[in-house]
Amino acid sequence: xSAAPKRAFTVVGRNVAKSDALALAVGTERxxxxxxxxxxxxxxxxxxxxxxxxxxRIDTSEAEKIPGVVDILHHGNVPEVLHTTAGQGYPExxxxxxxxxxxxxxxxxxxxxxxxxxxxxxxxxxxxxxxxDYVPLEPLFDPERAMEEDAPRLHGDDAYAPxxxxxDAARNLAGEIAFTIGDLEKGFAEADxxxxxxxxxxxxxxxxxxxHCASACLDxxxxxxxxxxxxxxxxxxxxxxxxxGIPTGMVRVVKPRLGGGFGSKxxxxxxxxxxxxxxxxxxxxxxxxxxxxxxxxxxxxxAMRVRLKTGMMRDGTITALSMDALMNAGAYxxxxxxxxxxxxxxxxxxxxxxxxxxxxxxxxYTNLPVxxxxxxxxxxxAFFGLNQHVDILARRVGQDFLDYVKRWHIREGETSPVFxxxxxxxxxxxxxxxxxxxxxxxxxxxxxxxxxxKRGKRLSPAPGRVRGVGAAVSMQGSGIPGIDxxxxxxxxxxxxxxxxxxxxxDIGTGADTILAQIAAEVLGLSVEKILVLSGDTDVTxxxxxxxxxSTTYVSGNAVAKCAESCAAQILDVAADMLGARxxxxxxxxxxxxxxxxxxxxxxxxxxxxxxxxxxxxxxxAQASYVGSESPPPFMAQFAEVEVDLETGKVAVLDFVSAVDxxxxxxxxxxxxxxxxxxxxxxxxALWEEYRFDGSGRMRNPSFWDYKxxxxxxxxxxxxxxxxxxEETGPFGAKSVSEIGINGPAPAIANAxxxxxxxxxxxxxxxxxxxxxxxxxxxxxQCGAESRPATEGKEA
Numbered sequence: 001x002s003a004a005p006k007r008a009f010t011v012v013g014r015n016v017a018k019s020d021a022l023a024l025a026v027g028t029e030r031x032x033x034x035x036x037x038x039x040x041x042x043x044x045x046x047x048x049x050x051x052x053x054x055x056x057r058i059d060t061s062e063a064e065k066i067p068g069v070v071d072i073l074h075h076g077n078v079p080e081v082l083h084t085t086a087g088q089g090y091p092e093x094x095x096x097x098x099x100x101x102x103x104x105x106x107x108x109x110x111x112x113x114x115x116x117x118x119x120x121x122x123x124x125x126x127x128x129x130x131x132x133d134y135v136p137l138e139p140l141f142d143p144e145r146a147m148e149e150d151a152p153r154l155h156g157d158d159a160y161a162p163x164x165x166x167x168d169a170a171r172n173l174a175g176e177i178a179f180t181i182g183d184l185e186k187g188f189a190e191a192d193x194x195x196x197x198x199x200x201x202x203x204x205x206x207x208x209x210x211x212h213c214a215s216a217c218l219d220x221x222x223x224x225x226x227x228x229x230x231x232x233x234x235x236x237x238x239x240x241x242x243x244x245g246i247p248t249g250m251v252r253v254v255k256p257r258l259g260g261g262f263g264s265k266x267x268x269x270x271x272x273x274x275x276x277x278x279x280x281x282x283x284x285x286x287x288x289x290x291x292x293x294x295x296x297x298x299x300x301x302x303a304m305r306v307r308l309k310t311g312m313m314r315d316g317t318i319t320a321l322s323m324d325a326l327m328n329a330g331a332y333x334x335x336x337x338x339x340x341x342x343x344x345x346x347x348x349x350x351x352x353x354x355x356x357x358x359x360x361x362x363x364x365y366t367n368l369p370v371x372x373x374x375x376x377x378x379x380x381x382a383f384f385g386l387n388q389h390v391d392i393l394a395r396r397v398g399q400d401f402l403d404y405v406k407r408w409h410i411r412e413g414e415t416s417p418v419f420x421x422x423x424x425x426x427x428x429x430x431x432x433x434x435x436x437x438x439x440x441x442x443x444x445x446x447x448x449x450x451x452x453x454k455r456g457k458r459l460s461p462a463p464g465r466v467r468g469v470g471a472a473v474s475m476q477g478s479g480i481p482g483i484d485x486x487x488x489x490x491x492x493x494x495x496x497x498x499x500x501x502x503x504x505x506d507i508g509t510g511a512d513t514i515l516a517q518i519a520a521e522v523l524g525l526s527v528e529k530i531l532v533l534s535g536d537t538d539v540t541x542x543x544x545x546x547x548x549x550s551t552t553y554v555s556g557n558a559v560a561k562c563a564e565s566c567a568a569q570i571l572d573v574a575a576d577m578l579g580a581r582x583x584x585x586x587x588x589x590x591x592x593x594x595x596x597x598x599x600x601x602x603x604x605x606x607x608x609x610x611x612x613x614x615x616x617x618x619x620x621a622q623a624s625y626v627g628s629e630s631p632p633p634f635m636a637q638f639a640e641v642e643v644d645l646e647t648g649k650v651a652v653l654d655f656v657s658a659v660d661x662x663x664x665x666x667x668x669x670x671x672x673x674x675x676x677x678x679x680x681x682x683x684x685a686l687w688e689e690y691r692f693d694g695s696g697r698m699r700n701p702s703f704w705d706y707k708x709x710x711x712x713x714x715x716x717x718x719x720x721x722x723x724x725x726e727e728t729g730p731f732g733a734k735s736v737s738e739i740g741i742n743g744p745a746p747a748i749a750n751a752x753x754x755x756x757x758x759x760x761x762x763x764x765x766x767x768x769x770x771x772x773x774x775x776x777x778x779x780x781q782c783g784a785e786s787r788p789a790t791e792g793k794e795a
Contacts, residue, residue: 011520012731015668016527019513020257020506029257032213032229033288040215041070041116043274043287044123046130047297048105048112051141051367051696052152053134055103058113063129068122071281072130074113075101078276081243082158086334086372087232087266089483089544093425095167095174095333097159100243100272105134106154106331107367108697109296116277116285139367139696143305143328146172146364154331154365165337165425172365174329175337177344179421180358187320187356191311195393199308199385200762201745203328203690204301206374207708210259211294216274217284225252226275231265231505232545237537239268240275251275255535261507262680263373264299266547267334295701299372300690302339302363303328304381308389311356316397316404320356323348325382327363330370336363337425339371342378345428346632347386349416350475351408359422367696373547375677376741379476380684384763387472387746391753401750402442402451402636405473412436424548429481431629435724435734437660438473438634444720445658446471449638458755464645467653468755471638472743477630478726478735479550485626486555487541488562490519492619494611496590496603497529498566503543504555505535509737510669511551515559517665518730522563523570524587525603541622549633549735552665556730558625565621570606573619577601577609631726633661633734637678637743641751648771650752651715652682657740658720663732670736671719677740678717683709685745689764 023029060072078101084094101111113130117123138152145151154172161167166176188194214228224246230236233253241248258265270287277285289298304327311320325343329336340361348357374380394404410416415432422428446452449469459467489501500519506512516530534540543555567587574592575582584595591600610619640654657674664670687707691699700706725732745763753759758773 009521009731010524011517011527012665013663013667016513016517016666018510018669019516019532031210031257031259032215032227035215035227035256037215037217037284037286040284040286041118041277041281042120042123043277043285044115044120044127045111045273045293046113046127047293048108048110050105050134050136051108051139052137053105054137055105055112055132056135057133059131062131063115063126066117066122066126066129068118069115069126070118070283071116071277072113072126073101073276075099075103079243079245083239083243084334085267085269085332087235087268087545088338090238091162093163093165093337094335095159095161097155097169098332100276107369108695109369110331111297114273116281140172141366141368141696143326143364143366146366154367173362174333174365175340175363175425176361177337177341177422177425178360181417181421182356184320184322184356184358188311191319192314194309194311195389195396196307196309197385197389197392198761199306199388201304201381201384202763203303203369204684204688205295205690205706206262206264208260208262208264211289211291212265212270212298213288214270214274215284215286216278218278218282223250223252224275224279225254226271227254227256228271229258229265230255230271231261231507231547233505233535233537234503234542235545236268236271240271243272244275244279252538255505258505258507261546262375263377263547265507266373266545267299269298291703292701295706296369296698300330300369301374302371302381304343306343306382306385308385310389310393312393312397314397316394316399318351318354321354322358323382325361327361328366328368328371329363330366330368332370333363333365334370335373339363339378341422341425343382345418345422345424346379346476347382349418350410350473352410352414352416353408357418368692369690369698375680375738377738379474380742383472383474383742384745387743388749391750401471402446406439406442409438409473410436424480429629434631434728435660435662435726436634437722437724438636440722441634441636441658441660442473444722445636445638445656448656448718448720449640449654451638454640455754461642465642466645466755467640467642468751468753469638469640470747470750470752470754471636472747472750473636474739474742475632475634476549476735476739476742477632478553478729479627479630480548481627481630484544484548484550484554485624486543486550486558487622487624488555488558489541489622490562490566490620492566492607494604494607496525496607497531498523500530500532500559501540502532502534502555502559503540504551505546507546509546509551509673510666511546511555514552514665514669515555518556518559519563521731522560523567525590529590549738552733553631553729553735554625554627556733557627558623560730561623561625562621565623566619569619570603573606573610574601577606629728631728631734633659633736633739635659635739635743637747639744639747639751641748641755643752643755643770645774648767648769648774650686650748650765650770652748654716655682655744656718656720658722659736659739660722660724661736662724662726662729662734664721664723665731665733667721670721673736674719674740675717677738678744679709679714681741681744682715682748684741685748685763686765
């Protein structure tokens, strides 16, 4: 299927300045912490020092004597309402296994009690006076052991899954999904050889600059108003109301500017705490997590073990592939099923010509910090293994990685049975690839990195140092088909401007700007005339929020539909004003032009006529959109690395990302998203890592010890935008926000092998780990090209 021709755009495809750029630059944008509420109580939370324990007594008597203490919350005085903290559509696919405060703690950092006091100093002092008697229980840290009969059980019979999905608290199984296509054993039997490898990814933090925070107060009519740094204001409203036992309409959630989310704020963590304090006391309340609390008690990227087993012919044909993904959910299960589902659902369709496929995804409980939504959402973990595996297979049959990928990847007009078999926690939907420029991404990226000149050369710029190049390919999605819904509303003002109200949450991505560009393109006027208000549950229409790469595609389609309705009304009025036929009119530069006579009427004049004329009415519209498919963006990423053979240090010298995201609405914002995600992925590969002691306590919960890149660590980053046209997207657009994080880790791993002949299967690639692998570069060790195949016939 060839892409439909693109029309000439006036706003779409242009580098329009972000609507909040100047305000951010001069410091006038307001974040959650800038909304000071007079007389607000300061909230502090007591965290568990134990990974697994029963609470047999909480004594708050001494804490209550601290001057300024107003209220103390714990399991003994708040309602026990099972819920999930995941900000997902209702009913959530995540298990209901969480209480606001529980009689049991399940990880170091679990919530035990809350103090609300007149000052922060008083609330913190009171925390130190709370006496808690614990009975330690046997902890569980190894996900491989979680489902064994003698493993400690983390959750009781009361925990349950609201949807009919595989969930078994008795076996510490937080979620499971599986499918088989074809005859796997037959495929392995037919193969000339079988390659089996195990890949491990690790626990990491989102590291948003703004910590989790929220404030609550009662308005003049007694309704609860929550101001929160959230990606999901409507989900936050629903869950908060449920925990308080009040109607949803009694809660208003307002999302100001966010200082980063990356998925971490797709959780309802802080809103219920301040809401409960305000509802109980009638006083405003504020809670701002410390950086240590963010590390310990919020959410992480799930660690995952991915076992790949592949049968292959000597000509490179894959006869069978099995992916077994075991994910460490941590102590609770938000996103436990959906993340592991995406691991298979976003990676396996890329190679759609494999006749025999099996996927098994399981998510298990452990007494470690809780995993949640994180940019890439399972695809990052799966692509780390899959791209290395393909590199191993291609080398084994003497083919270039890029040539091999170009031969076997999914193309326009094709589909994959995986689309139907695997959605997010359930079966997916049939869909055909309508836009795919992955070949062009591969070619342009390879040229930029110097692939043909550098691959396999093991250049040595200095004694003890070697260089190599590696690549990775990936796909993602654009919203969750049949589930994600967005809505938009617009109204026209006397000066020809428009108020655009959207529930979508701009978390720093430029969503407000992108949606304004889409509306402006439809209406034929400058983007400055679109006045965007987003993320206020009392004012804006419903939107699932900022996740699943949904905003440009799902919210953008809703905005386009809404703007088209306004445009039709404008044309009706202008036809009467110009004495013209509607079909002879066009919208252009904030006016309506008669193509026959070249007469014009300005939008402002149209608005004045409708608002003050004889037949008065408001030009306004509202529209909703639910996608029936999730068109994937495609990306090829390339890394050139230098490895110090004496120290094991890996330096990324050059990193190239070539992306097909359909029609870029704003190319500069696309580049920003891709480069930010690429750097995020490089940090994931080389530096970031939760480190635990023997009791499950994180040893590095600060930026002193948890390494993220500084300016001096940033390599040369280059982005190549390869335009295609997605016919189901707004003006041909697809998503771009997540895909860039999927390729850096495997591209760097493949580059390290290209430089050294050492294959690394476990993230992150710390100097110690690389040096150990270099010194142990023998078959059967982690530095070997491959762990021995266990089945099939050797080539």
